Amino acid sequence: MFALFQGGCLAALFLTHLRGQENTINQMMILISAGSFAVSVAFMIWVYFQLDVRRTAHERSESRIREIFESNPNALILCDSRGRIQMVNRETEELFGFSREALVGEPIEILVPQDRRDHHKRHVEKFFEDPEKRNMGEGWDLGGRHASGEEFPVSVGLTPIMMPEGLCTLAAVIDISDRVEAEEEIKRSNRELEQFAYVASHDLKSPLRGVAQLVEWITEKLQGDEDEELKRYLELLGSRVDRMQVMLNSLLEYSRAGRREDRLEEVDANQLVQSISESLAPMNGWTVRIDRSLPVLITQQSALSQVFHNLIGNAIKHHDRDTGEIAVSALDNGAFCEFSVYDDGPGIRPEFHERIFGMFQTLRPRDEVEGSGMGLSLVKKLVEQQGGVIRIESDPAQARGTCFRFTWPREVECRRSA
Template identity: 45%
Template sequence: MRLNLNTKILLGFAVAAGVLLLTAIASFLSIRELAVQTRQVEHTYRVIQETEQLTSRVREAESRVRGYLLTADTSYLQSYDVSQQEIGRGFERLASLTGDNAGQTVRLDSMRQLVDQKFRNMRLLLDPNRSVTSSSTQTILDTGRQTMRAITSLFERMKADELKLLAERNRLQNVFETITPITIITSATLAILITLWLFQKISREIAANEKLQQELESIHHATTQRIQIIENLANQVVQGDYKVKIKDKEKDSLGNLATSLNRMTQTLDDTFGALQNRNRELDQFAYVTSHDLKAPLRGVMTVVKWIEDELTNELSEQMRQYLGMMKGRLTRLEDLINGLLAYARIGRTEQKLEQVQVQQLVEEVRDMVVPPDFHLHIATALPLLVTDRLSLQQIFTNLFSNAVKYHHRGQGTITVSCTEAKKEYEFTVADDGPGIAPEYHEKIFLIFQTLRDRNTAESTGIGLSIVKKILDEQKSSIRVSSEPGHGTAFIFTWPKVSVTEKAI
């Protein structure tokens, strides 16, 4: 598992800190042991020194007694008592110093007994009331010498034992004096080496990361430029330029996308070229339909009228009925042709943007298609728009015509209202007619779909289809709210900014 840079840095510092901690512990233990051994050596020297001083004071006391006995000079006795006191304090110091050594403690006790005996003998010799012979004195002196030799022997054994301890403690002291600097130097060197290694690793990682970051920035810059080129192509395609191409030969995902987009734009260019040809053909077809097909219809209508005018008295009632049916069929056929032409031209004619006062437009449509028996009620204030006037006029014309055609009483009320949303207006055209069953709410917007008998002249089934197609061109919507017997309301939206104005 590859560790990231932060983890490596933390791990390296943890190792370095651990080594430094171990170095500090090792140095502390080594220095502490060195101090302990140094104190032990000093302790041994003090024991030897105190033992020598004690023995020396005993000898000194003995020599002073001897001098007094030989010369009867009392000056020899002046420091005798002081020596005795010093010897007592010396035993106390030795007892404190050898308290941790059982062998030395036993020897010290024996030595104390011998010294006490030595001083008893000397007190006998110094007693002015003693009644001893010279032979007795000699015996006491010989005993004193033997006691002194025993004291000296004990002193030598104590000194030898302390010297043995001194040798061992000196050895340990030398060992720790050697180990301590080696431990410190070795640990410090190891810590320095680890720190240098860590610094080298971190430097390499940082250099590698900087190099990688530069490469990523270069790739990001190049990728951003290539994506910008693709976005520019998409924008040009949205604006209708299908001949644009991307010059990207890279063998990666963006290169493959560029190739696919180039093929797409080529296909779109070919498709829209073919579509333009089809539109021209459709325009030609509309022209032929409006001129070549409507002319015979007018001729047939003229012939029917001539027959009615010139053979009025010769026509039977049955024939008059047949001629009336023929006129109705011809009128419906002409309406169908006009409706198809209007439906085909939606979205293919250039929209002219102008300022439209919707209330004035509604009133003009009312004057054209709403009969006097109907009442138009404008329930709310209608807005002022900059839009294609003809498209909005066609919507109101077809909705008003629908309300009039399908009204069951022949007279009624049409109500127009408007509400404002964030990006659009919502218009409602409602009537008080027979209403539409819910199952027909979607069907009525399909071309040639009508709820009346197909033989009814006014019902071509194209009006609401034209409304739906105009609203689709404007990216708007329409829905119907109706129930049988409760009238019908068509609710449609109209953008505040038309599609044509957005494109501009």
């Protein structure tokens, strides 16, 4: 009986370590009730050390998680389903100027500007209706509020996390003030460029028209004059004036590329390319093959038309023969279509592949080719504004021909031409 009493007392001492371990307690009490004091003590010692090992492992795991949480370079905020802050890291304290003691337990709106808090609450409610991971930049660019009252732009990424207390949200926040400032600077630069292009288009073209008119008058005055050298100089002067006007028009077109807010519409690329090729290709000796797989897109027709117009026009203009072949095709590339425009011309050496996309760049002397040298630069700008890329495949040392490949967004899932 005394042994049983001792076993019972030791059991009581260990109950606090076995809280929540119902099966273990039941097993221990069975042993005690059987009067096996030695086995009971040995079993309780074993359980104690097992719990200690588990507790140590849990503490280490929790410590490691907190280290990762604290060392993250972004501000991290853990909120419960009511939008109340449960945990923040050091970056959050530095970014918003609040101590973690002042934040934990408070609604997340404490970090949101006053005039945006109602809107933010609706954001939170909408998120918990459909709790899916949302990366930064996916429509969650908001405003942050510093403890001083200063407001600043932030980008927020959200990740739903299931915790013991229920569904929570881990928000990663970064200050995007530098990005916003850079974007504003780009906008200012674009406005200045457009203003410059306007000046170039009007103020510079006006004296050019005057020079062209003078050349025309002098030429008329020299009718019947046998000074052929003077006539040749006047023709050269006239051609230079015409080229300058073309360059000014191209500069204006480049500055405005992608800035027109044309409406989105259904564009059948097959019909578009067919129309462009008929307007550009000479009637005799030229073949333009159009793959029937060209897709139907939802896009701005004017931008896509400019791209094809310049690529097909370049293929014809820079061909070294009076006859030739151009082939236009497309590949399905997920959210984008990859278009190819191939010609069987002389080709472009690899060392010039980057240069040809520069402004006012031509590979032949300007007296030998018409144009401003802005065509491919304009193409590159339009493609990249759509989120696409353009590249060239050509090596005259291996074979004739040049192929321009560029990607263009579908915008929506679209059918193909029949």
